[in-house]
C-alpha cells in the first residue's frame with residue numbers, strides 16, 4: 189500500500205507533521221491518512237516551484253522536450269489505469285467504469301497538451317505588421333511563471349490534468365492542491381512525475397485543508413497565477429485574495445444548466461441524454477443539465493418515461509457490476525442534498541421519483557435519482573446548484589419562453605437543446621448565454637474544445653488552445669530599425 193502522508197516537493201517525498209483522514213463514501217470507513225500541509229510546507233513548495241521556474245530548467249527546455257515529459261506522464265497514467273481507477277472509486281465513490289473513463293481522459297489530456305507544446309516552438313513569436321516601416325514588432329508567448337492549481341473532488345485526476353498538462357506545456361512550474369476529499373490520485377501523479385524524472389520543483393503536490401492553506405497560496409507573492417476549479421463562494425474569495433498582487437487568475441465555477449427539449453424530439457433519446465446530463469457522476473458535475481425545460485406537448489409522456497428509467501438505475505458501491513449511481517462524496521454533501529430535497533417536498537413541489545436513501549443501502553452517502561416536476565422559476569430547486577442526482581423540470585410553450593427561462597440564471601456554464609430541427613437547434617444554441625452548448629446531447633467533453641462559463645460560472649477558458657493561453661503571457665518586442673535619428677528632442 190502506498191503512503192499518502194507525504195508531500196511531493198522539489199522532486200522528493202517530504203513527511204507531514206499532521207494528517208487528515210480520507211473516507212470511502214460508500215462505506216464511511218477511513219481508507220488513508222493524508223498529509224495536511226502547514227504554512228511551512230506551503231513555503232517549501234512555493235520556494236521549490238519558484239526556484240525551478242527562475243532557474244529556467246523547465247521554461248528554457250524546447251517545447252519538444254517538454255512534450256516528451258508530458259507524453260511520458262500520459263503513458264504512465266495508462267500503465268497504472270487500474271490502480272488509479274480503483275483509488276478514484278474508493279476516494280470519490282463513482283462507478284468503476286466512470287473512473288476508468290476519467291483516467292483515460294486524463295492521459296489523453298496530457299498527450300493533447302504535449303502536442304501543443306511541440307507547436308509552441310514554432311508559434312512562440314508572431315510578426316506584427318506595423319504601419320511605420322522604420323519599426324518591426326513581434327508578439328511572443330512566454331510562460332506566466334509559477335502557477336497554483338486548486339481543484340475540486342468530482343473528477344480528481346481529470347481536473348488535475350486539465351491544469352497540470354497545459355501549465356507544464358506552457359513552461360510554467362506549479363503547485364497542485366487537490367480537494368481534501370480526494371487526494372489519492374493527485375499524490376499518485378507525484379509518483380508518476382518522479383518515475384518520469386520530471387526536473388525537481390517543476391510539479392509539487394500539496395495536500396491539505398483548503399480553508400487553511402488556500403489563502404496562503406492565493407496571497408503568496410511568489411505565485412504568479414491561480415487556476416481554480418470549485419464553488420462560486422470559494423471562487424469569490426480567491427478573486428479577492430488574488431487582488432492583493434493583481435495575480436493572473438482563471439476560475440471554473442458552478443452552474444445550473446438548462447436542457448431545452450422541443451416537441452419533435454425522439455423521446456428515447458431525450459430520456460437517455462436527460463439522465464446522462466444529471467445522474468452521471470451522481471450529478472456532481474459542474475455542467476450538469478440539472479434543470480430541464482420540456483415542451484408542453486411532450487411533457488407528461490417524457491416525465492413518465494424518465495420516471496420508469498430512473499427507477500431502473502442500479503445504485504451501490506462503484507466496484508459492483510452494472511452500478512450506475514454511487515454515493516455522494518461525503519456527509520456534508522449528502523446532508524445538503526437531502527435538505528434541499530426535503531425543502532422542495534415541504535414547499536409542495538411535485539416529486540415524480542426518488543427523493544430518499546435507497547432502502548437497501550444502510551451505510552454510505554446514497555440518494556435515489558430524484559425528479560421534481562412543475563418547479564416554479566423562483567424556487568431554489570430551479571435556481572441553485574444542488575450538486576447531486578436531482579433534476580428539476582418544467583414545461584414551456586414557445587421557443588422564446590424556453591430561451592428566456594434558460595438564460596434567467598446567475599450562472600452561464602452550459603446548456604443543451606434537443607430537436608429534430610437542426611435550424612432551430614442552431615438558432616437556440618446561439619441565443620443561450622452559456623460557455624458550452626450541447627445540441628441533441630448533454631455532457632460529452634473533448635479536450636480539444638474550450639471549456640468555461642459566462643456570468644458567475646467563471647473567468648477564462650480551459651482545454652483546447654485556450655487552456656494553454658491560460659498559462660501564457662503575451663509580450664511585444666518592438667525594434668526601431670532606421671538609421672535616421674528620431675528627431676523629437678535632438679533636432
Ligand code: NAD
Pocket residue numbers: 338339340341342365366367368396397398399401402403406417418419420422423425426440441442443473474475573575601640641645646
Ligand atoms: P470547493 O470550492 O469547496 O473546493 C475546491 C477547492 O478549493 C478544494 O481544493 C478546496 O480545498 C479549495 N479551497 C477551499 N477553500 C479555499 C480557500 N479559501 N482558498 C483557496 N482554496 C480553497 O468546491 P468543491 O466542493 O471541491 O467542488 C464542487 C464545486 O466545484 C461545485 O460548485 C462545482 O460546480 C464546481 N466545479 C466546477 C467545474 C467547472 O469546470 N466549472 C468543474 C468541477 C467542479
